[in-house]
Amino acid sequence: xxxxIPKAMVDYExxxxxxxxxxxxxxxxxxxxNTNSQILEDGINYSVDEACLASKIYLGxxxxxIKKSKEEKIDYIFIPRICSFKGNETVCVKFYAMYDxxxxxxxxxxxxLNIDLKKKQNxxxxxxxxxxxxxxxxxxxxxAYRKAKIYEKQYNRKIVDxxxxxxxxxxxxxxxxxxxxxYVVYDEHLGKPITKFLENLGANVxxxxxxxxxxxKGYQNNYKKFSNTLYWKFSKNLLNGINDYIDNMDGIIYLxxxxxxxxxxVTELTIRKLxxxxxxxxxxxxxxxxxxxxxxxxxxxYDILEERKSRKKVLS
Amino acid sequence: xxxxxxxxxxxSISTKGVIIxxxxxxxASEYLxxxxxxxxxxxxxxxxxLKKCSNNNINLELYGLGTTGSARYLIGKILGANVxxxxxxxxxxxxxxxxxxxxTILEIGGQDSKLxxxxxxxxxDYAMNTLCAAGTGAFLSSQAKRLGIDxxxxxxxxLKSKTPSKIAARCTxxxxxxxxxxxxxxxxxxxxVAGICNAVAQNFLNNLGKGKKLxxxxxxxxxxxxxxxxxxxxxxxxxxxxxxxMESHLMGALGIAIISKKQATNSYRLNFxxxxxxxxxxxxxxxxxxxSNNCELVDIYKNGEIIDTLGGRCQNSKNIxxxxxxxx
Numbered sequence: 096x097x098x099x100i101p102k103a104m105v106d107y108e109x110x111x112x113x114x115x116x117x118x119x120x121x122x123x124x125x126x127x128x129n130t131n132s133q134i135l136e137d138g139i140n141y142s143v144d145e146a147c148l149a150s151k152i153y154l155g156x157x158x159x160x161i162k163k164s165k166e167e168k169i170d171y172i173f174i175p176r177i178c179s180f181k182g183n184e185t186v187c188v189k190f191y192a193m194y195d196x197x198x199x200x201x202x203x204x205x206x207x208l209n210i211d212l213k214k215k216q217n218x219x220x221x222x223x224x225x226x227x228x229x230x231x232x233x234x235x236x237x238x239a240y241r242k243a244k245i246y247e248k249q250y251n252r253k254i255v256d257x258x259x260x261x262x263x264x265x266x267x268x269x270x271x272x273x274x275x276x277x278y279v280v281y282d283e284h285l286g287k288p289i290t291k292f293l294e295n296l297g298a299n300v301x302x303x304x305x306x307x308x309x310x311x312k313g314y315q316n317n318y319k320k321f322s323n324t325l326y327w328k329f330s331k332n333l334l335n336g337i338n339d340y341i342d343n344m345d346g347i348i349y350l351x352x353x354x355x356x357x358x359x360x361v362t363e364l365t366i367r368k369l370x371x372x373x374x375x376x377x378x379x380x381x382x383x384x385x386x387x388x389x390x391x392x393x394x395x396x397y398d399i400l401e402e403r404k405s406r407k408k409v410l411s
Numbered sequence: 412x413x414x415x416x417x418x419x420x421x422x423s424i425s426t427k428g429v430i431i432x433x434x435x436x437x438x439a440s441e442y443l444x445x446x447x448x449x450x451x452x453x454x455x456x457x458x459x460x461l462k463k464c465s466n467n468n469i470n471l472e473l474y475g476l477g478t479t480g481s482a483r484y485l486i487g488k489i490l491g492a493n494v495x496x497x498x499x500x501x502x503x504x505x506x507x508x509x510x511x512x513x514x515t516i517l518e519i520g521g522q523d524s525k526l527x528x529x530x531x532x533x534x535x536d537y538a539m540n541t542l543c544a545a546g547t548g549a550f551l552s553s554q555a556k557r558l559g560i561d562x563x564x565x566x567x568x569x570l571k572s573k574t575p576s577k578i579a580a581r582c583t584x585x586x587x588x589x590x591x592x593x594x595x596x597x598x599x600x601x602x603x604v605a606g607i608c609n610a611v612a613q614n615f616l617n618n619l620g621k622g623k624k625l626x627x628x629x630x631x632x633x634x635x636x637x638x639x640x641x642x643x644x645x646x647x648x649x650x651x652x653x654x655x656x657m658e659s660h661l662m663g664a665l666g667i668a669i670i671s672k673k674q675a676t677n678s679y680r681l682n683f684x685x686x687x688x689x690x691x692x693x694x695x696x697x698x699x700x701x702x703s704n705n706c707e708l709v710d711i712y713k714n715g716e717i718i719d720t721l722g723g724r725c726q727n728s729k730n731i732x733x734x735x736x737x738x739x
Contacts, residue, residue, distance in 0.1 A: 128703070367622075388523065391498065394497040395497045395499035395500050399533075403533065406531070
């Protein structure tokens, strides 16, 4: 059996769990290509125009897989449906809707997994249901899920540790924290050119989505320094990250895809509470990044950080 | 032997160039319209700079050359600049060299506007308008054309008004319909022009100034700073004196010349080709087609020979140059 996974949005939020689960069951995974102009263009064509850039790209990836299935014979395209977690914790509605949107837009076999605690569907149950749909036995599914979960834990610990080491060894050049959803900042078309540009200038780039709270539940309430009432799981994670890194950073770049409802609230809130650290807010839209003066902003922002850092050294 | 440095600021509307000496004094300067042809405009600027230098019997030994402005990469490659830098840093450094006590720089150019905040002699914060060009020089010149007024007279006409019209300049399209409406219900031309100037200042402060403290001394520069109506509008809204340098339009070029001086190696003269204005430069746009990104590339040719390719996202576009060099 072959399952296609679109390499966008939700896949970046769960980078290994789904992949390992399928692998443990002996199911082959076909990924969509890295985001490129063609995928973006297809995504725009299949979306309503008011959807956010990241979700448009998701549809482009689904279409990319459907095109691939002509040669590779993909049985299902896997689109998880993520809704609610413990307490009032929830995610952006795009994650609720993506499975249904794709089912309506494309004519293909889609398979889903429904994490919705309000409807009594926790992660374990949802994986067992997924196994049932794939005609795989209960014990085998359970074992595959447990193994994937253990792997996920190890993976998270590894990336957090390696980031911490990188921070310790970081050179004299400015440290920049990027506060952005992983599906924006790690995307080959959206965030990668920006982080590459910053690194070429000499900056040490860190990502707020990789932080202690993803390996240790004890850190999960750090976001409360910014807001008590926030209920978006992924935004909470980013704020936890800001709290982790902030003492060692010279500047913050808020990077979001237009129009992101979560970011427009959370970014504004954070900027107001962190008013002594230089920051810029960069909105990515369908226009080519090079044409929109983004690099001018990034370069001058970096100049400011560099100047401040060298000034600080002189004073101390 | 004196050392000289050249700075070229190629904006969307105008192209500026200066030559400074070792003490950062401007020995020659030029300012003219880009007219959507940055290469020709640069050639004319460089030609005039060289002419002015030879008229003053200056033996020009260039040790540094910098480019800034929206066409900085293209022109930087053509002239062989030793530094290519963004216009925000360039403007900040240029202004600081003339006004050491500056704290706030308001800059309104042809297609963008910037607010630069300075503390203890370094830039600490900035804001730049986003994609929309409302409230910039382009807006003013299109409205001046609409009203049948020469853009140079706009400021003086605005000063005559006692009751400026209220015009919303948040969006150029809306502003234009507002303008037509105000004219049709009988507002005088002076009032409307003054309204436009107020709207530009208000729009700038609303968009870029939000949450930022504008401290004395405030310097206003860029092409629009030549418009006395906008200067007065800023002063009225901020209730502070707004300074405009005599050479406010050259600050970007001056800044980049100073940066090129800082980065120049003192013993090494820049390999600047004084015949550059006589060469035939050509740019040809094409699509890369090497992967599904289809980057829009621009090949730069010098006398029919390709010298560089700009605009590619990856190394694929660079390979072509190497191949072509081998073939040739």
